[in-house]
Amino acid sequence: MKALLKVGYTCNNNCVFCHSSAHRRHPDLTTAQLLRKVDLCAAAGRTMVVLSGGEPTIRPELFTWAERIAALDMDVGLVTNGVVLAYREVVERLVRTRLRYVYLSLHGGTAKVHNSLVRTDAFEHALAALANLSGRGLDLSVNCVVTRTNVDHLRDVVDAVLPFPDVALKLSMVEPKGGGDRLFDHLMPRVAHAAERVSDAIRYGIERAGGSSARFRHGAIPLCLVPGLEDRFSDLKTHGYATMVEVGEADYFPVDDLNKVQPEEPCRGCALSGPCPGLYAGYHAVHGAAELRPVHDRPRSGSFEYALEALVTTAAEPNRCPLRDDGEGVTPWDRGRTLFVREGERIVRFRCTSRDFSDAELERTKLTHGQVYADLSRESAPQDVARPAAKLRRSELCSGCPEHDRCTGLYEPVLEHAPMRDDARVRELLATLTGDVLDVGSGHGAYQDVLGPLAAAGTIRCRGVDGAAEPFAEADAHFDHVLLLRQWNCVREPRRMLESLASALRPGGSLTIVDRVASGVARERPQGARAETGPRSSERYRNDEPSDVVRLARGLPLSARERFDVGPGTSDQWLVRFERA
Ligand code: SF4
């Protein structure tokens, strides 16, 4: 994984949208300060240090830094405007010093457009840099920031990079930060228009490159606005970055999407919310979310994997925390994606790389719902056997720790049978039913062992509706109880389903809905590989919790009477029970 290290904010361009323009007077890092941050990368097991700024290539110490990074057995990367890399001997010396990744700015396909955005005559230098870098086996990307100046000229940028077949092009929405914030009205295109022009440029590039090129990508654009190109999304995580550090920060922080929002309305429940970047918060504050088009008809995953990243120690002391007390640090670890697990004296670090779940969803699953589990066996699992996973709970060490609310936490397996206990409560409730019962999705048969004997004894008259994906035509209001058991997240149109369920009930009747939230499982590599290649659920559309169902029921003649919510002390199964008015 990469770490992004900002070396200072001094720059030889003067981009109109520059994020760092307000920090130009901040002193640049000294070599001693920078090398300390390089050492932190090596200690954290990073495989590449990417130098950024400002502009890192204007620093005379650049080769010294690269040599130190290479000496610590890490690769070197650069985020650059490319001006200095127009000098071939600079590129050759850097490549000899393990330069492996370059992310280069090109904001127009002509000198007129590019130079007007960077406010120097840099276009020819940037193209010369591309010529020098191409063909050397580097991971090479061009980033074009999309503004009102270039939004209608993006095919020109495609044309400029087409001669370099190893160069990927990313078209990124301008961020309302620094210059992009100060000149918002001048620079910011409407996101729907930008998405349409970016889509056009990507399709043009694919066609010109021969029909199947993965080189053309987009960034910071809501996925609902680029239909058919969703998988061409690119951000720091798709580029393999784990952490970054600003000039004035003492330690690294995880790369995150905190500058972006997925507004509750309309994004909640959108099937693309996992990988989607949403809107820049500053854009949403000005223009709102009316341009968004949520997607509800695509299946999504109900679980994710944490893969083994590092063995932290085999000699953990009971009252010492490796993050706080033993040098791992508290800030570099992503609260949702990183998982430290202690089992006896062994502490292992896992990481989740799934893009089916957003950072916010992972944090909610791990820290709020507490639905993380671990397969701690060290042997390979046979391909057809799923190992039972132990529930993980946050260590007692974290209680009262001053770092609790900003830390990823330390987790330990607990011996408990929460799934059986929570399911027993559902069974007890079902066992009290009498009268006419409608069981929607009964083909699933999750509770036939309870309902079958009740029907055989004549206590209930049970009618089943097979399949729960679509609302059903059962509006004659003659049931005392309606059940939707472990099927809610498979319903395509949940509001319409709730209307059908409510209309099937007699006044005073009950509607019982049971399902599960998402969960994460930490596995050591052989099991992880098995899970990644295993079949995916093809019928789950959401990972809702009771509050989502209650919110959707607003305005219907249904009152919530009973709820089992999910939390760190429960299994992943929830229940909500309504009464028909
Ligand atoms: S989560 Fe929101 S912004 Fe993203 S694709 Fe869905 S509706 Fe669009």
Ligand code: SF4
């Ligand atoms: S919150 Fe827990 S894991 Fe984090 S520093 Fe404190 S004790 Fe360590």
